[in-house]
Amino acid sequence: MAQDWKTATTLPGVDLAGLTAAKVADALRLMRGYDCTCGCGMKVAQCRVEDPGCTYSKGLSAAIVGALRNGGKDADALAAAKTSKYGTAPAPPKMLEDPVQITTAGSPSIGPDKAPVTLIEFSDFQCPFCYKAAAELAAVVKAYPTQVRLVFREYPLESHSQAALAAAAAIAAHKQGKFWQLHDAMFAHRNELSKANITAFAAKAGLDMKRFEADWASKETAATVARDIQDGDRAGVDGTPTVYVNGKRYHGGYTPEAMKPVIEAESKKK
Numbered sequence: 001m002a003q004d005w006k007t008a009t010t011l012p013g014v015d016l017a018g019l020t021a022a023k024v025a026d027a028l029r030l031m032r033g034y035d036c037t038c039g040c041g042m043k044v045a046q047c048r049v050e051d052p053g054c055t056y057s058k059g060l061s062a063a064i065v066g067a068l069r070n071g072g073k074d075a076d077a078l079a080a081a082k083t084s085k086y087g088t089a090p091a092p093p094k095m096l097e098d099p100v101q102i103t104t105a106g107s108p109s110i111g112p113d114k115a116p117v118t119l120i121e122f123s124d125f126q127c128p129f130c131y132k133a134a135a136e137l138a139a140v141v142k143a144y145p146t147q148v149r150l151v152f153r154e155y156p157l158e159s160h161s162q163a164a165l166a167a168a169a170a171i172a173a174h175k176q177g178k179f180w181q182l183h184d185a186m187f188a189h190r191n192e193l194s195k196a197n198i199t200a201f202a203a204k205a206g207l208d209m210k211r212f213e214a215d216w217a218s219k220e221t222a223a224t225v226a227r228d229i230q231d232g233d234r235a236g237v238d239g240t241p242t243v244y245v246n247g248k249r250y251h252g253g254y255t256p257e258a259m260k261p262v263i264e265a266e267s268k269k270k
Contacts, residue, residue, distance in 0.1 A: 005049040006032060012052040012159065014061045023068045030064050030077055037089045050128060052159045053239045059086030092251070095262060099247035100235045104151045107228075108170075108179035111141050111149035116267045117246060120151045122232045124240040125167065125186045126160035126193060133241040134187050136254035140263070143256040147267050152183070154228040155240050162193035167225045169198045172215035173207060181205035 009024070010016065011031065016024050031045040038056035040047055044064075047057035060081045067080035081087055102120050121137060123130040141150050154170065156163030166186050173182040185201035186193060202212050215221055232242070236249060243250045245259075246266050252258050 005043070005046040008045070008049065011045055011048040011061065013058050014048060014065065016065060018069050019065065026074065027061075027065050027068050027077070030074060031061055034060060034064070034078065034081060036060065037086060039089055051239070053157065056086045056090070059084060063087075095252055096245060096248040096250055097236075100244070100249070102153075102231060102235050102244060102247055106224075107151050107153055108174045108183075109149055109151040110180065112146060113149065115147055115149035116269075117144070117147050117263050118149045118151060119250075120153060120244040120247075122153045122155035122228070122235075122237045122240060122242045124155055124157050124160055124163045125170070125183075126163045126190050127157065127240045128190070130241045131187050131190050133243070133254045134183070136256075137243070140254065140256050140259050144263055147263060152179070153232060154225050155232045155237055155242070156225070156229070157240060164225065165195060166193045166198060167228075168221050169202065169212075169216055171221045171224050172212050172218075173202060173205065175215050176207050176211065178202075178205050178207050182207075 005011070009028070011028070014031070016027060019027060028045065031048070032043055034044045036042050036044050036047040036054065036057045037060065038047065038054050040051060040054070042050065042057075044057045044060050047054050048061060051057070063080040063084040063086070064077045067077040072080070104118065104120060119137065119140070121133070123134070137150055141148050154167040156167040170179055170182055170186070173179050182198075182202055182205050185205065186198065189197060189201070199209070199213070203209055235244065241254075243254065245262055250259075250262065252262070
């Protein structure tokens, strides 16, 4: 089960060594009440639990803990967080970055192959933000049935214990043309991705289970997941979900309304 950030006594990536029990309690209380500046809308403690790759919540945590470790009071710790380089929100990036080369051959996709707009999504089946994005991107494809093609690439995060297992299962399902069925089932149960549960989801999706289990454990499937991760690293993926629009990294919301200007502009270019 996911760690409860409101009651957790440790947080991912936060070094509480050297603090007394009272100071640890102070640090956790301050992190539960301080807004993360990355723009996620969460408190620092919540962001550490739900998005452990966030450099802002990690930096703010370090500033708070460091001030308390050096004998500071609450006000000193909060001042240290505010004046640190993580104390202000990052400058908003361009909506679309410069294009990079990302292969799509062999990856699962929906939408016409010759659509003028190709969305490439790097995703993790345990990521709560990917779960939300999956529904929104499905709505985008539905809203633009002739203009948009969505390609899914695996990018399981090391911080999610079952993500790599789920990624391999998705690739195995793709070999039988059942990727999207298992995709939907695993996202719907993203906190329950044990091997037994994934096996049950695959059986319910109508997969040939003997073939599925062999493909799931195969070196070829592991290599495909590794290739997706390497392609994501080369493209600059540093978290999930990350979406590229015709090879250009996209910064914005994933709803049809949010993506409408970008999709229409890219369609005209084609």
